[in-house]
Amino acid sequence: MTVFAPDDLTVVPVSLGDRSYEIKIGPGVLAEAGDAAKALGARNVAVVTDQTVAGLHLEPVMASLEAAGINAAPIIVPPGESTKSFAHLEKVCAGLLAARIERGDLVLALGGGVVGDLAGFAAAVLRRGVRAIQAPTSLLAQVDSSVGGKTGINTPVGKNLIGSFHQPSLVLADTDVLDTLSPREFRAGYAEVVKYGLIDDTEFFMWLERNWQDVFAGGAARTRAIAKSCASKASIVSRDEFETGDRALLNLGHTFAHALEGAVAYDGTRLVHGEAVAIGLALAFRFSASLGLVSQAEADRVVDHLRAVGLPTRISDIPGEVGNADRLMDLMAQDKKVKAGRLTFILVRGIGRSFISTDIPPQNAKSFLEAELAEPVPSFDD
Amino acid sequence: MTVFAPDDLTVVPVSLGDRSYEIKIGPGVLAEAGDAAKALGARNVAVVTDQTVAGLHLEPVMASLEAAGINAAPIIVPPGESTKSFAHLEKVCAGLLAARIERGDLVLALGGGVVGDLAGFAAAVLRRGVRAIQAPTSLLAQVDSSVGGKTGINTPVGKNLIGSFHQPSLVLADTDVLDTLSPREFRAGYAEVVKYGLIDDTEFFMWLERNWQDVFAGGAARTRAIAKSCASKASIVSRDEFETGDRALLNLGHTFAHALEGAVAYDGTRLVHGEAVAIGLALAFRFSASLGLVSQAEADRVVDHLRAVGLPTRISDIPGEVGNADRLMDLMAQDKKVKAGRLTFILVRGIGRSFISTDIPPQNAKSFLEAELAEPVPSFDD
Numbered sequence: 001m002t003v004f005a006p007d008d009l010t011v012v013p014v015s016l017g018d019r020s021y022e023i024k025i026g027p028g029v030l031a032e033a034g035d036a037a038k039a040l041g042a043r044n045v046a047v048v049t050d051q052t053v054a055g056l057h058l059e060p061v062m063a064s065l066e067a068a069g070i071n072a073a074p075i076i077v078p079p080g081e082s083t084k085s086f087a088h089l090e091k092v093c094a095g096l097l098a099a100r101i102e103r104g105d106l107v108l109a110l111g112g113g114v115v116g117d118l119a120g121f122a123a124a125v126l127r128r129g130v131r132a133i134q135a136p137t138s139l140l141a142q143v144d145s146s147v148g149g150k151t152g153i154n155t156p157v158g159k160n161l162i163g164s165f166h167q168p169s170l171v172l173a174d175t176d177v178l179d180t181l182s183p184r185e186f187r188a189g190y191a192e193v194v195k196y197g198l199i200d201d202t203e204f205f206m207w208l209e210r211n212w213q214d215v216f217a218g219g220a221a222r223t224r225a226i227a228k229s230c231a232s233k234a235s236i237v238s239r240d241e242f243e244t245g246d247r248a249l250l251n252l253g254h255t256f257a258h259a260l261e262g263a264v265a266y267d268g269t270r271l272v273h274g275e276a277v278a279i280g281l282a283l284a285f286r287f288s289a290s291l292g293l294v295s296q297a298e299a300d301r302v303v304d305h306l307r308a309v310g311l312p313t314r315i316s317d318i319p320g321e322v323g324n325a326d327r328l329m330d331l332m333a334q335d336k337k338v339k340a341g342r343l344t345f346i347l348v349r350g351i352g353r354s355f356i357s358t359d360i361p362p363q364n365a366k367s368f369l370e371a372e373l374a375e376p377v378p379s380f381d382d
Numbered sequence: 383m384t385v386f387a388p389d390d391l392t393v394v395p396v397s398l399g400d401r402s403y404e405i406k407i408g409p410g411v412l413a414e415a416g417d418a419a420k421a422l423g424a425r426n427v428a429v430v431t432d433q434t435v436a437g438l439h440l441e442p443v444m445a446s447l448e449a450a451g452i453n454a455a456p457i458i459v460p461p462g463e464s465t466k467s468f469a470h471l472e473k474v475c476a477g478l479l480a481a482r483i484e485r486g487d488l489v490l491a492l493g494g495g496v497v498g499d500l501a502g503f504a505a506a507v508l509r510r511g512v513r514a515i516q517a518p519t520s521l522l523a524q525v526d527s528s529v530g531g532k533t534g535i536n537t538p539v540g541k542n543l544i545g546s547f548h549q550p551s552l553v554l555a556d557t558d559v560l561d562t563l564s565p566r567e568f569r570a571g572y573a574e575v576v577k578y579g580l581i582d583d584t585e586f587f588m589w590l591e592r593n594w595q596d597v598f599a600g601g602a603a604r605t606r607a608i609a610k611s612c613a614s615k616a617s618i619v620s621r622d623e624f625e626t627g628d629r630a631l632l633n634l635g636h637t638f639a640h641a642l643e644g645a646v647a648y649d650g651t652r653l654v655h656g657e658a659v660a661i662g663l664a665l666a667f668r669f670s671a672s673l674g675l676v677s678q679a680e681a682d683r684v685v686d687h688l689r690a691v692g693l694p695t696r697i698s699d700i701p702g703e704v705g706n707a708d709r710l711m712d713l714m715a716q717d718k719k720v721k722a723g724r725l726t727f728i729l730v731r732g733i734g735r736s737f738i739s740t741d742i743p744p745q746n747a748k749s750f751l752e753a754e755l756a757e758p759v760p761s762f763d764d
Contacts, residue, residue, distance in 0.1 A: 161475075
């Protein structure tokens with residue numbers, strides 16, 4: 001699945017028939033943007049990015065595009081989750097039209113998950129669909145949101161409730177740019193890396209337990225962890241592009257995570273997505289343990305690893321109030337995966353043994369959340 | 383292709399693999415909405431309609447849904463082209479979320495092209511795609527916009543520049559509701575009916591020349607004209623769902639039409655879409671004649687038929703100023719079909735002999751428009 005090139009560049013293919021594409025992972029791959037856009041036949045490329053990323057990485061990308069003879073136009077949005085809104089979607093679309101992005105041209109999303117989701121969605125709906133290159137600059141975006149074609153924006157009642165499936169034509173995951181992330185951001189993205197081990201790869205989880213410090217430090221272990229994560233996601237997406245079955249496994253921890261993010265109104269100072277996922281993973285294991293599906297010891301092992309890297313694992317780790325179990329249940333009921341009023345949970349029978357459950361009575365989930373919320377507040381690193 | 387049932391109900395199939403669906407055409411088919419939604423497995427149905435249509439047709443549709451045991455929620459938008467906006471898309475999406483429309487549920491678009499395009503687009507992006515029933519209530523929507531899966535909204539720089547391909551799961555074209563249209567609205571929709579004859583069906587055009595008064599009067603000739611139009615469109619869409627080839631033929635007259643609508647800022651008091659199409663069809667024939675592709679006599683025959691039913695055929699038929707040739711060329715350059723900066727025109731070698739042209743120098747189009755704009759203003763029915 002994964003091809004290691006001499007210069008540490010790793011290429012992960014995503015097999016989706018005539019929507020297949022490659023994920024290029026390695027130090028400095030952003031410099032390939034211009035040649036890649038040219039190879040795809042684009043004349044005009046709009047680079048959508050946020051103010052923070054623009055200051056760090058926009059100039060070399062623009063230079064690469066211009067060196068390849070491409071007309072490149074930057075579209076800069078504010079950083080933060082609140083940018084995934086109808087208002088910013090409209091602004092980005094207006095920018096793409098002003099840049100005369102036509103069918104055959106490209107949108108290049110340069111940034112984290114927010115930029116990737118917003119710019120990818122704009123590409124999906126501009127002229128009923130133009131192509132996109134995802135150039136993720138956060139660990140979370142490199143291992144999750146840039147791969148698989150999910151795009152979208154948030155609404156007041158839930159995250160990502162408006163969007164499209166729109167596969168990129170290429171993903172450029174430059175591992176060098178991760179050095180500009182804060183430790184908190186890198187850690188948050190790491191929660192999604194752990195997720196792939198928990199879904200169906202016990203061995204990868206154990207490798208992460210042993211090597212997480214090298215992954216955080218950078219170099220070959222980091223590239224390998226990202227490539228392994230992308231290959232896991234690509235494999236699941238190839239089997240089920242439109243989430244009618246197995247793709248839902250990728251939502252391990254996410255039904256809880258989305259509700260928690262909703263509960264703090266997507267306030268990134270209190271909780272970023274990866275942190276919500278870390279708590280969600282811990283909750284998925286503890287909920288499964290409470291249902292007798294997995295041993296408490298195995299749930300503890302997952303929680304221990306997440307805490308070892310400094311991630312939160314309890315609702316009470318979130319600063320401030322998040323509301324009661326009824327509020328969280330209501331937020332979970334708005335999840336996209338709701339079918340005929342039934343909640344879908346991804347549960348586990350062990351580390352690397354997740355499954356989709358659609359028959360858990362809501363009362364069980366509510367009782368579990370009530371018990372979690374009643375726990376004494378632990379200190380963050382006790 | 384077309385199956386005539388004893389009770390005057392006509393069913394036109396649209397063959398698109400696992401996205402195939404039926405168009406049911408005939409008097410009273412709206413009463414089938416409830417049974418149809420139930421057969422599709424929906425629990426909740428949001429009926430998106432506008433204030434005008436709501437007063438005429440909403441109640442029986444709601445009654446039909448409720449009689450079938452469906453939770454039905456109406457979402458009512460203002461009438462008119464300006465409703466195809468980001469602001470109303472956001473409102474409709476909020477309404478769909480409030481109505482708890484989940485995957486498996488349905489959006490029912492009850493109205494003309496504006497409601498169909500807006501509600502269809504909202505369905506396309508809600509939770510990354512829920513199913514839709516199109517229940518077109520204008521002639522234009524019945525023969526064109528409700529069939530083929532194009533959805534979208536307008537932007538200040540052009541019509542339908544933001545949208546999705548999202549095939550409906552069913553189209554219910556109730557021919558009775560057309561009796562509530564104004565003569566102007568019916569006539570405008572008729573321009574799209576004529577278009578199908580001009581694209582590739584000389585015989586249908588000649589049938590319309592002989593029978594147009596019966597089509598306007600209602601009854602079997604009307605149902606037959608609608609069914610024939612839907613079958614023509616379905617055939618082309620089945621060959622080329624995403625408009626990479628032949629589907630562009632459906633845009634005969636539309637590159638000019640969209641520019642003219644842009645030039646009047648979508649002011650429906652001055653020009654409705656079907657009228658713009660009528661002028662666009664006439665311009666396509668006259669432009670083809672100016673290029674020596676078709677005889678002036680054949681162009682005159684098309685113009686004569688359009689004028690006989692009371693449709694406009696010249697830019698000067700539009701009340702007020704529309705700007706000069708440069709302005710119209712700039713508006714045409716924003717057309718979605720622009721590729722690598724080249725305008726695509728649908729031209730004709732005869733009635734029923736249209737073809738896609740991508741190699742017309744812009745200067746020829748501009749000269750043609752300058753000549754058209756310089757014509758002495760004819761009275762509307764001279």
